[in-house]
Amino acid sequence: MINNKHISSIASGIGLGSAGVLMMSVLTGCEAPQQEQQNRFLVIEQQTNGKYIVVEEMPTEGPSRAIIREKDANGNTTERFMNETEMKALAEQEYQKVQNGTSETVQDGGGSAGMGLAGTILAVAAGSLLGNMIGNSLMNNKNFAKNSASSNKSAYSRSAASRAKKSSSKKSFFGSSSRTSSSRSYGS
Amino acid sequence: MVTLQKLNPLDDSKLEELGFSWHTDSDGSKYVSDELVEISSSEAEAYYTAGNEIYDMYVEAAEYVIENDLFFDLGIPFNLIDIIKKSWENDVHWHIYGRFDLAGGIDGEDIKLIEFNADTPTGLFETALLQWALLKHNNMDEENQFNNVYEAISENFKRLITLFDETSKFDSRYDGWKILFSSIAENDEEEATTRLLQQMATDAGFNTSFEYLENTHFDDNGIFDAHENNYEYWFKLYPWEDIAHDEPELATTLTNIIQNQKAIILNPAYTLLFQSKGMMKILCDLFPDSPYLLKTSYEPLDGIKQVEKAVFGREGANTKIINADGNVAEQTDGPYDNYKKVYQEYVEFPKDVKGNKYQAGVFFAYEACGMSFRKGSEIMDNMSKFVGHVIV
Numbered sequence: 001m002i003n004n005k006h007i008s009s010i011a012s013g014i015g016l017g018s019a020g021v022l023m024m025s026v027l028t029g030c031e032a033p034q035q036e037q038q039n040r041f042l043v044i045e046q047q048t049n050g051k052y053i054v055v056e057e058m059p060t061e062g063p064s065r066a067i068i069r070e071k072d073a074n075g076n077t078t079e080r081f082m083n084e085t086e087m088k089a090l091a092e093q094e095y096q097k098v099q100n101g102t103s104e105t106v107q108d109g110g111g112s113a114g115m116g117l118a119g120t121i122l123a124v125a126a127g128s129l130l131g132n133m134i135g136n137s138l139m140n141n142k143n144f145a146k147n148s149a150s151s152n153k154s155a156y157s158r159s160a161a162s163r164a165k166k167s168s169s170k171k172s173f174f175g176s177s178s179r180t181s182s183s184r185s186y187g188s
Numbered sequence: 189m190v191t192l193q194k195l196n197p198l199d200d201s202k203l204e205e206l207g208f209s210w211h212t213d214s215d216g217s218k219y220v221s222d223e224l225v226e227i228s229s230s231e232a233e234a235y236y237t238a239g240n241e242i243y244d245m246y247v248e249a250a251e252y253v254i255e256n257d258l259f260f261d262l263g264i265p266f267n268l269i270d271i272i273k274k275s276w277e278n279d280v281h282w283h284i285y286g287r288f289d290l291a292g293g294i295d296g297e298d299i300k301l302i303e304f305n306a307d308t309p310t311g312l313f314e315t316a317l318l319q320w321a322l323l324k325h326n327n328m329d330e331e332n333q334f335n336n337v338y339e340a341i342s343e344n345f346k347r348l349i350t351l352f353d354e355t356s357k358f359d360s361r362y363d364g365w366k367i368l369f370s371s372i373a374e375n376d377e378e379e380a381t382t383r384l385l386q387q388m389a390t391d392a393g394f395n396t397s398f399e400y401l402e403n404t405h406f407d408d409n410g411i412f413d414a415h416e417n418n419y420e421y422w423f424k425l426y427p428w429e430d431i432a433h434d435e436p437e438l439a440t441t442l443t444n445i446i447q448n449q450k451a452i453i454l455n456p457a458y459t460l461l462f463q464s465k466g467m468m469k470i471l472c473d474l475f476p477d478s479p480y481l482l483k484t485s486y487e488p489l490d491g492i493k494q495v496e497k498a499v500f501g502r503e504g505a506n507t508k509i510i511n512a513d514g515n516v517a518e519q520t521d522g523p524y525d526n527y528k529k530v531y532q533e534y535v536e537f538p539k540d541v542k543g544n545k546y547q548a549g550v551f552f553a554y555e556a557c558g559m560s561f562r563k564g565s566e567i568m569d570n571m572s573k574f575v576g577h578v579i580v
Contacts (some may be wrong), residue, residue, distance in 0.1 A: 006555065007232055007579075008331045017391035019317055019384070026205045027324050031545045065389060140207060142376075151396070153388040153415055170405040174372065174426075 042066040051114025093117040190540040197222040221575040232334040239556025262466035263499035263528040265432035281456035285553040297491035304461035315560040319576030340557030345392040365420035410450040426462040464506035483533040495535040
């Protein structure tokens with residue numbers, strides 16, 4: 001037993017913060033201690049390609065719910081409300097597809113241009129709709145995590161107009177980088 | 189002699205569930221050893237003290253380099269000198285974490301500094317989480333480890349706000365500033381390392397996000413993710429010297445961003461001074477009596493066995509072991525041959541019964557905070573193995 005705080009603070013994973021929860025759950029094969037799951041209020045918008053992305057996301061005290069904004073055959077925007085039960089049903093349906101490997105949420109690059117409605121809902125709210133266990137295990141899938149991030153445009157969202165204007169002078173780099181190998185690299 | 193304890197290994201599927209996918213090396217061998225190095229508590233204390241004292245020496249040496257304009261000697265790219273100086277001038281450019289590679293420390297052997305990975309250290313996931321999991325998986329007391337890494341780095345993120353004050357003041361001073369974390373796409377190890385750092389910062393209380401380097405946008409007004417959200421802090425797991433050489437326009441933009449105080453970049457540019465192996469020559473000049481330093485020079489050393497290294501070499505590439513008679517005993521090639529060379533007195537690593545050699549990696553985040561080992565042969569390269577430790 002080491003008593004010096006500067007040598008060890010990792011008893012029972014307390015010093016591992018939120019990482020400790022996952023570590024413990026994987027090692028013991030048990031479900032991680034349930035955290036209070038934050039329910040979500042989502043605004044999900046259909047894109048011109050027919051796919052959906054989340055444009056607003058707010059934590060809510062009440063049950064999870066969503067506004068679905070779609071275009072009808074005449075190009076008019078319609079809005080419909082979806083309650084938690086309906087969202088859960090869609091998320092469960094998509095989760096079935098994850099398990100048999102057909103869900104676009106676990107495909108590489110699936111979410112870059114939005115996904116179907118069920119996939120979008122699962123991608124952004126799996127934890128609050130289906131529980132932490134499923135949410136965490138999905139987020140450990142790299143493609144899912146990537147699709148989850150790219151199907152959610154709500155964070156600190158700004159108007160499309162200001163976005164277009166601002167981005168005109170900005171540059172991105174690293175396009176030709178050769179450091180894309182999967183081997184261990186910078187350790188020296 | 190290094191004493192080892194045999195372990196039941198974690199199988200690959202469990203490792204992957206933990207988010208650790210780089211468990212197998214390119215030759216098919218396991219990267220994570222199924223043994224632990226035994227150390228005593230006094231050896232752990234000695235590694236702790238060494239990490240703290242060596243860091244203090246590096247800080248003094250960096251000040252000396254800047255005052256005396258010795259950037260060329262260290263091989264620092266000219267287009268980073270300005271940003272290095274600017275980052276050094278203000279404490280808000282806080283060094284989050286680094287890793288010292290050390291020889292010795294076991295069986296009464298003196299601890300000797302091999303080098304300081306101050307800019308983009310990996311081995312973090314393995315040290316902070318995996319070696320803890322190995323003890324837990326084997327029903328051992330997980331407190332018997334020098335391993336505060338997760339908590340120490342999380343606390344050090346808070347110091348971006350509190351600086352030298354108590355980190356308990358973070359909550360009252362933090363005003364929602366956001367940190368963007370970036371690594372290159374399609375490199376699992378770097379991404380997992382970067383996302384782990386993000387998790388540590390989130391636990392500290394920061395708003396954080398992740399964006400691949402390729403999708404991160406820059407102009408003189410700041411740093412933006414793919415959705416044009418602006419960030420006050422940017423952590424990049426990408427070497428400063430590679431930005432200087434491969435993306436010189438970005439080096440200029442980042443210098444302007446620092447000048448205009450639009451964002452703070454982590455690890456700060458001055459960590460490239462620490463990263464340069466040329467610093468070990470400066471350390472020798474400034475602290476000739478330090479027990480931690482091996483004799484190091486910009487010229488070949490006379491009459492002793494020595495190691496030639498590139499100032500910004502990584503993973504043992506472009507390294508030569510030269511015998512006292514001048515013959516090359518062993519050498520590796522690699523992409524770093526264009527960098528300046530330094531010559532460091534040779535030291536034996538501790539060995540196990542099979543003759544494998546062990547190098548200690550001590551992590552530093554405001555203070556020394558944990559350690560692990562790498563096992564390999566004469567030159568530790570990217571086929572070296574990760575070995576956890578236990579305090580007995």
